[in-house]
Amino acid sequence: MIGVVMFFTALFMLLIGFPVAFTFGAVSVFFGLIAGIVEIGFDGSLHSLIEGLHEGVLMFDYMPFRIYAIQQNTILMAIPMFIFMGIVLQKTGLAEKLLESMGFLFGEVRGGVAISTVLVGTLLAASTGVVGASVVAMGVISLPVMMKYKYNVPLAAGTICASGTLGQIIPPSLVLIILGDVFQVPVGDLFSSAVWPGLALVVAYILFILIVSYFKKDMAPAIPKHADMGTKKQQIVQALIAIIPSLTLIVLVLGSIFEGVATPTESAAVGCLGAIFLSLMYRTFTTAMVKEAALESVKITSMVFAILIGATAFSMVFSYTGGEDIVHDFMLNLPGGDGKWSFIIFTMLAILFLGFFIDFIEISYIIVPILIPVSQTLGIDPVWFAILIAMNLQTSFLTPPFGFALFYLKGCAPDGVRTIDIYKGVLPFILIQIIVLALVAFYPQIFGMSITN
Structure with missing residues (x-):
């Protein structure tokens, strides 16, 4: 004991x-x-x-x-390089350019600014993967705009927090690199398997915003058209100019991994050079x-x-x-007809609960290694199990009282935004994440994954 x-x-x-x-x-x-x-x-x-x-x-x-x-460990060499890439891109003003162009493009649609925030969060996740930088950038730029046009404050705050945490599941993700090391599976397999669950979250967020803004029109009103917006053609051109450079970097980094041209570590090095090149292009390099x-x-x-x-x-x-043996015996003797599903449900609930209080790095290096031998005994596919854990850990960034995304947004939010508004705003998005997590758990074939080895 x-x-x-x-x-x-x-x-x-x-x-x-x-x-x-x-x-x-x-x-x-x-x-x-x-x-x-x-x-x-x-x-x-x-x-x-x-x-x-x-x-x-x-x-x-x-x-x-x-x-x-x-x-x-060559897998872990990717961590400092992806972090460097994300910080350089954050300092180039990439988020500001994307938010401005997307805001003009979708502003006239009801809930358009919130939708553009989700889309920008997706692009930032796939190019930088730095949750704090994404939440702060969107909080500083997008939140004042939504408040100016009378958006519901909890909805605006929840959208920004949820969009900022997409970097935990959409590659290149620090969580996936760490889990690849812990599970001893190729990081490229985790990256390719995480794409569809990540995009499913993006679609679910946008659908939620559209539904809320349709039934409660005052929660996410459209922005009235004004001269600064230009014509629709100009808006599209401006959006493409902002998107294409970051999209090119995403394709170079992730495409080389998915096609087997380069390892994640090598792709991270390419990403660092690409980030420097973008800073030169945006004239922010020093x-x-x-x-x-x-x-x-x-x-x-x-x-x-x-x-x-x-x-x-x-x-x-x-x-x-002998602690590992005690956990192993306990997990294999959980109540329920199928030991595999009892184990999955119990571990997901345990990680979700622990995520309220401790960080994803501690969970990845302390809790997960205890669970891996049990999952191997039960014949659970390690890639599928790792994706479930990654999605669960993403939720930990939103769960009160210690979700990091909540602190990041509160630190940069205008005076009118209360902590309780942020807490209320993230609750629907936490529920959406749990629903998508359940879909990945019970219907993995939809996302191209298998439950067993």
Whole structure:
């Protein structure tokens, strides 16, 4: 039971605000030493205590080799490059150009600004994948426009938060790269499998906005036409000028992966060069901008890898103390006629619940490795299971009280937007995500996936 107590201790420490990487590391060392004392049969003497502590320390002899293996992992090399690509694109003003042109194009349609926000969120997800940057950019630009034209504030806030989180499921996604490493499956397979579920979410968001604006016309009114909009032909040309560069980059990065021309790591390098080229094209390139983007990339990457090292120590001690066997037996004996579906439903509910309180990186490196051996025993297809988890983790960005997208939007929203408005606004979109998640779970063939190996 040491492993189970260790798990809940770490979870409690995370909930009260301790830093993630240090929490995992410290809890692992503490319970590793306890496991060593228990292992030798502690009899109360000082000699027995020293021997037990020595046994616990020996458990960490292989940690340097595990850390070295992480450093040599070519899959994880894609993380800093995709982060750098996203930050450079964010600093080029790509979001502003897309939102402005899309707003003119769809503004005269009821709910048009909200629809353009979803479409821009989709393009930003496929080109940058940085949730914080997407939410803030759309919050600064799109939210004031929607409020000016009397959009329902919760609807406007919910649309921006939901659109900004599309980068967690639409490739290139940091979540999918991490899950590819955890599941030991090709990241390219995850990218190609995530496209249709991601687009299904986009379509579902737009349908929801259209339905709401049709039945409640005052919630998302059309923008009256004015001289700045130009003719419809000019609007289309302006939109194409804004879309084509980013779309070209998306095709180069994702197309090379899907066609097998390049690995995700190689494509990430192409994406970095493409982002620099776009910054030159938009005349926003400066050495200071590149330096700032590089520093931010290093900070984010360092955070991810620090968590990974702590999680590696945690999972090692958890397995050593028998926690993995307890979870394995529990999962295989869940109530219900079909162990496979009982396992899927239980894990999806557990991840959804944990997503209210802890980040997707912790869930990916601590919870998911515990579930993988059970899924392999049940013969569950790893790609399908990984996509389900990725969609579930995307929902964690929206769930109150700690959803990151909610904090990002609140930090940049005008004074008239209350926290409760943001919470109310995301609830329909959380429900939409759960519905699409259920479709992927129960009807994977629609999305070109299989339940079993």
